[in-house]
Amino acid sequence: MEILLRYVAQGRSGDAETLDTPLSADAITIGSGSGATVQLLGRGVGGVHARIEAAGAGYRIICRRGRRIEVNGRACADSPLAVGDTITLGGHRLTVIAPPAGFDFAAEVQPNPSITAGDFEAAFGTNLESTWLSMQAMSWLLVTLTLALGFMIPLGTVYLHRHGAPSLRALPDDAFWTAGPLTTAHAQAVGKRCNACHRQMFLPVQDLACRECHKDTQDHVAEAHRDLVHVAAANQRCGECHAEHLGEASRRIAEDDHLCVDCHADPARNFGELHLEAVTGFEPRLHPGFAVMLQKLDSLEPPLAARNWTSERVSLATASERSNLTFSHAAHLEPSPGLGMHCGDCHVASADGEHFQPQTMEKTCATNGCHTLNFGTGGERQLPHGKPQEAVWVIEDYFSRKYLDPPPVSAPKFVRRLPDSDRLFSDEPGPCNDSPLQCAHQQAKLEIDRQFFGRGCHLCHQVRDNGSADVHNRFEVVPVRLTADYFAHARFPHKLHQIQGTLTGDAACESCHAQQKSKDAAQLLLPDIQRCFDCHRDQAGTNAMPGGVITHTAPAAGTSTVPEESEKTRSVTLKCISCHAYHPRASSLTALETTKR
Amino acid sequence: MFPGVLRFAQWRYLWASGVLTLFAAGLYTTQGGTHPPRGDTWQGYTLGTVAALMMLWLALLGIRKRRYASALGSVQGWTSAHIYLGVAVIPIATLHCGAHFHWNVHTLAYSLMCAVVISGLFGLLVYLSYPRQLSVNREGGSRSALFAELLDLDRRGRDLAQRCDPGTAIAVKSGIERTTIGGGVLAQLLAIDRSEYNPGGDTSSTNSDQQAVIDLVAARLPRAGRSAEAADLQNLLLLVCRRQAVLRRIRRDIQMQGWLRIWLYGHVPLTFAALVGLIVHILTTFLYW
Numbered sequence: 001m002e003i004l005l006r007y008v009a010q011g012r013s014g015d016a017e018t019l020d021t022p023l024s025a026d027a028i029t030i031g032s033g034s035g036a037t038v039q040l041l042g043r044g045v046g047g048v049h050a051r052i053e054a055a056g057a058g059y060r061i062i063c064r065r066g067r068r069i070e071v072n073g074r075a076c077a078d079s080p081l082a083v084g085d086t087i088t089l090g091g092h093r094l095t096v097i098a099p100p101a102g103f104d105f106a107a108e109v110q111p112n113p114s115i116t117a118g119d120f121e122a123a124f125g126t127n128l129e130s131t132w133l134s135m136q137a138m139s140w141l142l143v144t145l146t147l148a149l150g151f152m153i154p155l156g157t158v159y160l161h162r163h164g165a166p167s168l169r170a171l172p173d174d175a176f177w178t179a180g181p182l183t184t185a186h187a188q189a190v191g192k193r194c195n196a197c198h199r200q201m202f203l204p205v206q207d208l209a210c211r212e213c214h215k216d217t218q219d220h221v222a223e224a225h226r227d228l229v230h231v232a233a234a235n236q237r238c239g240e241c242h243a244e245h246l247g248e249a250s251r252r253i254a255e256d257d258h259l260c261v262d263c264h265a266d267p268a269r270n271f272g273e274l275h276l277e278a279v280t281g282f283e284p285r286l287h288p289g290f291a292v293m294l295q296k297l298d299s300l301e302p303p304l305a306a307r308n309w310t311s312e313r314v315s316l317a318t319a320s321e322r323s324n325l326t327f328s329h330a331a332h333l334e335p336s337p338g339l340g341m342h343c344g345d346c347h348v349a350s351a352d353g354e355h356f357q358p359q360t361m362e363k364t365c366a367t368n369g370c371h372t373l374n375f376g377t378g379g380e381r382q383l384p385h386g387k388p389q390e391a392v393w394v395i396e397d398y399f400s401r402k403y404l405d406p407p408p409v410s411a412p413k414f415v416r417r418l419p420d421s422d423r424l425f426s427d428e429p430g431p432c433n434d435s436p437l438q439c440a441h442q443q444a445k446l447e448i449d450r451q452f453f454g455r456g457c458h459l460c461h462q463v464r465d466n467g468s469a470d471v472h473n474r475f476e477v478v479p480v481r482l483t484a485d486y487f488a489h490a491r492f493p494h495k496l497h498q499i500q501g502t503l504t505g506d507a508a509c510e511s512c513h514a515q516q517k518s519k520d521a522a523q524l525l526l527p528d529i530q531r532c533f534d535c536h537r538d539q540a541g542t543n544a545m546p547g548g549v550i551t552h553t554a555p556a557a558g559t560s561t562v563p564e565e566s567e568k569t570r571s572v573t574l575k576c577i578s579c580h581a582y583h584p585r586a587s588s589l590t591a592l593e594t595t596k597r
Numbered sequence: 598m599f600p601g602v603l604r605f606a607q608w609r610y611l612w613a614s615g616v617l618t619l620f621a622a623g624l625y626t627t628q629g630g631t632h633p634p635r636g637d638t639w640q641g642y643t644l645g646t647v648a649a650l651m652m653l654w655l656a657l658l659g660i661r662k663r664r665y666a667s668a669l670g671s672v673q674g675w676t677s678a679h680i681y682l683g684v685a686v687i688p689i690a691t692l693h694c695g696a697h698f699h700w701n702v703h704t705l706a707y708s709l710m711c712a713v714v715i716s717g718l719f720g721l722l723v724y725l726s727y728p729r730q731l732s733v734n735r736e737g738g739s740r741s742a743l744f745a746e747l748l749d750l751d752r753r754g755r756d757l758a759q760r761c762d763p764g765t766a767i768a769v770k771s772g773i774e775r776t777t778i779g780g781g782v783l784a785q786l787l788a789i790d791r792s793e794y795n796p797g798g799d800t801s802s803t804n805s806d807q808q809a810v811i812d813l814v815a816a817r818l819p820r821a822g823r824s825a826e827a828a829d830l831q832n833l834l835l836l837v838c839r840r841q842a843v844l845r846r847i848r849r850d851i852q853m854q855g856w857l858r859i860w861l862y863g864h865v866p867l868t869f870a871a872l873v874g875l876i877v878h879i880l881t882t883f884l885y886w
Contacts, residue, residue: 007770009755017759019766024799034792039774117745124778126740126851128858131782135865142870146709150702150877177881178701179636194885204886243632246697252631 001054001104003028005038006097008110022103027053030061030089032123038107041123042090042115049089052081052105059096059105061087091115150176161195180245189213197244210238218584229271231263241582253582257281257538260576282538282574289529291315292486296322297479302466304476320522324478326460327521333506343509353495359482361385365460373456375447376402383451388475392448399444403436445471486526490579500535537571605677613678614685621647625692634695636703636882644693649875651686652710655679656868680721683714702881706874713867720860727853734849743847750840757833761826764797765817769833771795772810773840778847785855788848807841 005028007019028037033047040049050063063069063077070088071079081087087094091112099106125131149172157173160166167173175192182190190196197205211217221234241259244250260279267276277288294314297307332341346364348357357363362385365371373383373391381398383391432439450456452463452475462478500508510516512527603611621644628634628641635641658679662672690707698704735743751773758769772794779785794804796813804810814834821827 009759019759019770021767034775034777115748117741117748120748121741121744125781125785126779126847126854128782128785128855128862130779131785133782133859133862135862138862138866139869142866143873146705146870146873146877150705150874151881154702154881172702174885176700176702177885178699179703179882179885180697180699180701198885201884202886243635246632246635249633254631256630 001026002099002102003037004099004103004106006106006108008108010113018108027051028105028107030087030094038094038109040090040092040109040111042092042112042119043122045090045092045123047125050087052107054104055080058082090119158195158201161193167192178245181247182244183248183250186244186250204237205239205244207238210242220582220584222584225271225274228273231270233263253577255575255577257576259582260580279576282533282536282576284530284533286538287529289316290487290526292319292524292526293483293488294319294322294486295481295483297324300478302464302476304464304478307479309479309481316524316526316528319524321483321524323480323482323521324462325480325482325521326462329515329518329525331519333516343506343515347509349494349498353493354491355485356494358484371460375451375456383456386477388452388457388477389472391451392472392475395447395451396440396444399440399447400437403432403440403443448475486524488585489581491581492579535572536574538574540571540573602673602677602680605674610674610678610681614681617647617682618685618688621689621692625695628695633697634692635697636694641693641695644689648686648690648693649879651682651689652871652875655683655686656872659865659868680717683717687711687714702874703878706871706878709867709871709874713864713871716860716863716867720864723856723860727857731850731853731857734846734853736846740847740850740854743843743850747840747843747847750836750843754833754836754840757829757836760829761833762817765814765830765833767795767797768813769794769810769837771801772804772807772837775801775804776807776844778844779851782855782859785851786859788852790844790848807837807844811837811841 001024003023003025005021005023007021008016009019010016023037025037028051029048030036030038030040030050030052031048032039032041032045036048046064046067048064049067050061050069052059052061059081061069061071061079061081068075068077069079070076071081072085073088079085081096083096083098085096087096091114093110095108095110097106097108153168153171154174154176157167157171160168161174167175173192174194177194181187197209199206199209221229226234241254242250261281263270264276264279267274267278279288280286291313292315293311295309295311297304298310299307301307332346333343334340346359349355350357359365361371366373366385372379373385375381375383375395376398381394383394432442434442448471452458452465457463457475457477461480464476464478466474466476468474497512498504498508500511503511512531513525515525518525624640624644625634628638636645658675661667661669661675687710690710694703694707698707754773755770758766758773760766761769772792775793775795777784777791780789780791783789784791790805792804792807793801794810794813796802796809802809811834814830814837818827818830818834821830
């Protein structure tokens with residue numbers, strides 16, 4: 001629409017002067033802003049205060065929200081306008097006049113002549129308080145966001161998870177409360193399910209949550225001993241030692257000797273009823289001597305098959321092996337003209353680097369043709385090992401066939417003679433003039449005697465003859481069980497000790513185990529703790545290293561070697577957990593139970 | 598004021614915060630053992646408690662400076678301590694958490710705290726540099742005096758324009774009416790000038806820094822037909838040039854005042870958010886112990 005604004009001001013002569021401003025616009029805006037069609041300064045005038053626009057055949061003035069004007073002295077926010085109406089705003093007057101020809105709307109504007117500098121300044125946005133910025137609003141906004149995203153929404157997901165519902169997409173869940181990344185194993189196992197471990201709010205993670213997965217991990221103090229242990233550590237939570245939310249660093253465990261010594265220094269006071277020896281360090285007189293875990297049959301009285309193996313923990317100084325095996329290390333290790341075997345021929349390290357693979361007749365004794373249970377001409381028959389009755393049947397069968405259905409005579413097959421071969425095949429049946437059946441019986445009886453008491457079983461085993469007329473039930477071989485782990489409570493890395501200073505191979509073994517001269521399987525061949533002290537202490541200090549000591553003289557069976565002063569060097573320090581596991585293996589728990597009984 | 602605030606009582610609070618930080622570092626180094634230093638050791642809890650108490654105390658400055666009757670130390674002393682201890686809270690909180698930062702609510706609280714300190718440091722920076730520039734810009738006067746002069750120039754400008762030819766009169770008068778001062782946040786902080794004028798007809802042209810109107814009056818001056826008109830145009834030219842100078846000072850004043858205040862719009866809301874973040878951090882730490 002075409003608009004005429006006529007500004008009226010007092011001239012220098014005191015007369016009213018007018019200035020006509022024609023313009024084309026859809027509406028007339030009134031306000032203090034520079035963009036207003038009619039700019040009126042002063043307090044109480046908004047940037048865009050009101051708007052005059054066509055309304056049907058006439059015009060209306062409409063105020064912005066919260067703004068008011070006076071039309072003909074009446075305050076209002078919205079009013080129709082007619083020629084002659086006067087609008088008053090902040091002392092300014094705007095009168096609607098009849099539009100001259102060519103104009104749709106005309107108004108006479110009389111600005112307030114008494115505008116002060118303060119009013120003038122107030123017409124502009126000259127400080128940040130006059131903008132949309134609001135500390136209060138921003139504070140509320142940030143506080144609300146922090147509270148919602150950091151606490152309320154994650155708290156809501158806790159309850160969602162408890163009812164089996166998933167987290168809300170794109171919103172933080174209770175994993176946002178995590179103190180840090182889990183170890184890889186725990187992250188794979190529980191993912192973002194915090195409540196897998198954090199079962200109760202405001203309560204540290206309880207052992208029950210740990211045990212759901214770590215079923216095989218044993219407590220340091222067995223359940224049965226809890227009441228006998230009078231230290232707080234006996235009731236520690238898993239989490240007190242095993243930290244989490246530190247990434248892979250969480251996998252580190254406490255290595256400080258105080259963890260052990262604090263309690264084990266005074267066992268009489270802390271757990272007197274368990275009868276444990278005091279340990280205050282790994283030095284002579286600070287650590288008790290070794291005790292070994294041995295197994296034995298509860299009785300050697302027949303029937304042996306009904307007997308049980310039991311474990312017992314005894315001092316190494318008085319211990320002797322009760323494996324029921326007859327064996328001479330010396331005979332096997334003696335160099336030429338002996339067998340000249342090596343330790344590793346029988347003792348094959350297992351994957352853990354700590355123990356050895358179980359030794360069996362088949363894998364250890366009969367390997368490479370040694371100690372086969374062949375018999376007969378050419379050694380073509382094999383006696384079953386560990387089954388005396390079946391062995392008798394095999395012998396009887398052999399001689400029955402030999403006399404009742406003899407094979408055609410042929411040249412004996414060449415057979416390699418190995419350790420027992422001179423005796424094995426030397427007893428060919430002599431001439432027999434009785435019936436073939438009687439001859440078979442006689443020769444079978446002779447061979448059975450030879451196998452059980454002569455060249456066969458008796459070489460390694462104790463054989464009991466109950467004198468029964470029934471030869472099938474006459475013999476019992478005393479069962480053999482070789483101890484797999486003499487120190488069930490402790491760890492000893494054989495792998496790390498296979499090279500000791502300049503010693504390798506058998507020499508390294510012999511530096512601790514005096515097997516070279518051992519002819520009796522009852523000898524344990526285990527070194528005592530003094531041998532360990534030769535190289536190890538709990539603190540760095542002057543001590544002997546094996547290379548300087550053992551190269552010259554092989555030590556006596558597991559005894560301490562005293563180094564020359566010039567050969568002394570720093571010891572290899574050990575912590576308690578270097579040899580002892582805080583969480584006992586199941587085997588050592590069994591041992592403890594045995595000891596207690 | 599601020600250099601005095603920094604030097605308050607012979608750098609008392611600089612020393613205090615330095616000693617506190619060294620104590621915290623010493624305590625941190627005692628966290629031996631199996632796991633890396635972190636917040637849930639007794640040292641970590643101690644450092645965390647110290648940092649939390651410091652945050653609470655730092656927030657109290659907003660209350661203290663409004664209590665004019667308080668005898669609990671001078672506001673200058675509080676402000677000095679606020680600055681130095683505010684900076685010290687970052688290393689102490691970092692030592693508390695063992696510099697373990699992850700995508701979690703704890704790092705959120707730490708980040709909010711750092712944002713508060715950084716916004717405070719920005720505020721310190723502007724307070725150290727702008728007050729002097731403000732005084733120079735106002736030439737010892739006040740903003741109100743500048744606006745009073747502008748109002749007077751506007752009135753005189755309208756009168757003079759009235760006596761000139763209609764084209765000049767409309768251009769000068771519209772230039773006065775459509776002069777923008779301040780405005781929104783960016784307009785104030787960047788001193789953006791969106792002034793316009795009417796060079797004739799219904800059009801509007803930019804009149805940034807009032808240069809277009811000055812050029813228009815200056816161009817009209819040689820074409821003045823009468824000596825009286827030439828004198829009016831001469832006076833008008835002087836007036837619009839003076840107006841340009843006054844407007845420049847006003848805009849610069851608004852801009853510097855804006856920068857002196859704008860950091861508070863971050864500092865204060867972030868302070869509240871950081872306090873809430875601190876509470877959430879403590880709460881969730883023990884909630885999922």
